[in-house]
Amino acid sequence: MPAPSVTLYDYWQASEVPAPVLERFWSKVAEQENGCLTWQAQLSVGGYGVFCVRKPKKMYAHRFAYELLVGPIPDGLELDHLCRNRSCLNVCHLEPVTHAENRGRTPPKRHCPNGHEYTQENIRTWVKRDGVVSRACRECQHQRARAWRQRKRAVG
Template sequence: MRGKKEPPLVRLLDKTIFDTQTGCWEWTASSTTSGYASFTVPGLARTAHRAAYLLMVGPIPEGLHLDHLCRNRLCVNPDHLEPVTQAENNRRAGAARTRCAKGHVYDVANTYIRSNGARDCRACNRERQQARYALIQIERRTAA
C-alpha cells in the first residue's frame, strides 16, 4: 500500500478494482453514509468519483453534478460519469428505480404519475389510507 505522498491519481487507482463485466471501477476503500466512494484530494473533492473526474477529465462545469450513468455509486470510472443539472440527475435516478421504498414494484397497475411528474405507489397509498381510516375509527370509539 502506498502512502499519502503518492500522486492523487495513483492513490485513487490503488483503491479500485476493475470489473470487466460492467466496466465499473469499483471503489474498495471507505464510503460516505449515502453510499458514495469517499476520497479526499486537498482542495479538490471529498468523493472519489468527483476526484477521478477532476484528475482524468478536468473541471466539472459550474452548477453541474456528476451523474453515474452505470447507477453504481461506488464506480469511479470517468467514462461512467456525466455532468448534468441536479434536476436531470434526480430525474434519471427516479426513472432507474423499479420499486418504491417499501419494495412494491413500479408497474402499470401499481404506479400513478402526479401532476409534477413524480411517481407514486398505489399499494403504499392504499396502506396509508387504510391506516388513516383505522385511526379515525379508533378515535370515534374512544370519543363515544
C-alpha cells in the same frame, strides 16, 4: 453526511497531485467486468465513494477521478453516472450535466423499500406545503397502522 464540496483544485492542480495521494486513491479502486471502476473504500449514505484528500477534507471519489483525468467540472454542472453505479469512477461513465437533466435520467422507482409494487391502487400521493409531490406505499401504511393498533391494545 453532507455532500463534500471541496475540489481537487482547492489543493493542487491535477498534474501536481502528490504520488502518495495518487497511490492511496488508486489502491481503493477495483475494475469490474462491465467496465466500471468501483470504489472499494468508504461510501456515503447515498452510495458514492468518499476519499479523504487531505485531513479533514473529503470529496466524492468520482469527482476526484474526473478532475484528475479530465479536468475541472464546469460550474453549475454535476456528474451523471451513465452506468447508474454510484460507486463507479470510470470517467467514460461520467458526464457533466445540469441537476435537472441528471434527475430526469434517474429511472422511476417501481417498488417501495419493503418490496411492494408501486401501482395505481397501492400508492398514495399528496402535495407538500413547499409544492413537492410525495408518494407512499398504501400497504406499508396499512402494516404500520396494524402494528400500532396491536401495540396500543397490548399496553391498554
